[in-house]
Amino acid sequence: MSVLAPSVTPLPALQILVVEDDAELRAQLSAQLQAQGHAVVAVEDGRAAITALAEASYDVLLLDRMLPTVDGVEVLRRIRAEGVETPVILLTALGLTQERVEGLDAGADDYLVKPFELDELNARIRAVLRRRAAPSADNATLTAGDVTVSVLRHRVTRAGKSIELQKTELKLLAELVREAGSVLSRKMLIERVWGYDFVPATNIVDVHILKLRQRLEMPGLPDPIVTVRGVGYMFRA
Structure with missing residues (x-):
């Protein structure tokens, strides 16, 4: 092959x-x-x-x-x-x-x-x-709605409940929360989270978004990540 x-x-x-x-x-x-x-x-x-x-x-x-x-x-x-x-x-x-x-x-x-x-x-x-x-340059605590992210401490909570994330998942969530209310294209996320200067053939962004949704899912609470078809993703402000 x-x-x-x-x-x-x-x-x-x-x-x-x-x-x-x-x-x-x-x-x-x-x-x-x-x-x-x-x-x-x-x-x-x-x-x-x-x-x-x-x-x-x-x-x-x-x-x-x-x-x-x-x-x-x-x-x-x-x-x-x-x-x-x-x-x-x-x-x-x-x-x-x-x-x-x-x-x-x-x-x-x-x-x-x-x-x-x-x-x-x-x-x-x-x-x-x-x-x-690369050391983390983000020492701040990021918050959008009921989700809080601390990149430095590798800590995420939703509605006060701790959520365990892999490193890349946390970095992706931090980008979404930081830009809450704004749409981030797949290309923007690829550049910021994965460091690529091109869009790879694989659907790596969508795979990680799926996993983030599963991690953040809680009974009675809405999906905090909005899919904007043909554009990308937005975190609810």
Whole structure:
């Protein structure tokens, strides 16, 4: 299966762990990344991935979702439970929204649906590294309606009840709450939350909005996120 384009924008040299059970794709992806100057370790199953992460540190983990021995989502759950903070991009052939949500929920920083271009993979690697490296500049507490967000403390409440969010979910919610009453396009959210300078082929914004709605849902309370068809999303002021 061919997923890569020969023309790419180089990244700084990184230590990358590739976990992919398709031998041809694993070899192709490893060769392309090594050609850019990266140090690549490639393994074929979930158990080997867990072992590799226990034995060495990596800048990025490229993790196939469907793996033998231990699948990608379970690998994520285990390494996050062990405190491994390596940025993870989940590689998936699955187009179902719920499957992507499951991966993000387990601790993935991003996901990429096969087949993909290497240029887009590079952009996503740059974005997850920027998000991990950048300290939060938002020390204020943001409030809209009955929702309060503290980015610095990683704390969210609705109607006084604490809500647990993943890092990207919280950053997305903070952008929506900060601009409450105004419509934010998908492109604006992609730039502010994910750091991309283009709109990726995947529906990553919609997937995270779905998860936010599920997290914020409370009996008797309205959905605080409004979909403005053809434009984007707005948080109720």
